[in-house]
Amino acid sequence: MIDLQSRVPIFEQIVSGIKNMILDGEIKPGEKLPSVRELAKTLGVNPNTVTKAFQTLEREKIIYTVPGRGSYAADIITEKLKEEAFEAFDSAVKNAFRAGLSKEDLIERMEDINNDRT
Numbered sequence: 671m672i673d674l675q676s677r678v679p680i681f682e683q684i685v686s687g688i689k690n691m692i693l694d695g696e697i698k699p700g701e702k703l704p705s706v707r708e709l710a711k712t713l714g715v716n717p718n719t720v721t722k723a724f725q726t727l728e729r730e731k732i733i734y735t736v737p738g739r740g741s742y743a744a745d746i747i748t749e750k751l752k753e754e755a756f757e758a759f760d761s762a763v764k765n766a767f768r769a770g771l772s773k774e775d776l777i778e779r780m781e782d783i784n785n786d787r788t
Contacts, residue, residue: 672713680715684723689732689751692743699745703733 671687672680691697703709706724710717724741727733731750735741766776 672715681719681723681726684709684713684720685726688723688727692732693751693755697743699743701743703741703743705740
């Protein structure tokens with residue numbers, strides 16, 4: 671899940687990974703996330719890095735924390751994440767058209783990605 675060679679900071683990779691797991695249904699609304707220590711140990715990163723990622727997710731209202739109980743996926747996050755996904759998609763499509771790709775190229779690519787998912 672973590673690419674130590676990436677230029678993307680590790681905490682951002684964790685944020686993105688959790689968002690993707692929620693969108694993919696791997697983490698359900700209301701489901702408890704691993705503790706900071708568990709996730710840090712699993713990923714082989716400093717617990718402070720995971721704490722920073724969780725704080726970012728909490729600020730974005732993707733997760734919420736119950737003191738002494740842990741962190742949970744928020745119940746209303748799916749719509750927020752879908753909106754973010756559409757914004758990223760729109761930007762990518764505009765860039766693809768600027769790069770000279772056709773509508774058919776993009777449709778073919780989306781079908782390939784969808785087939786890889788299943």
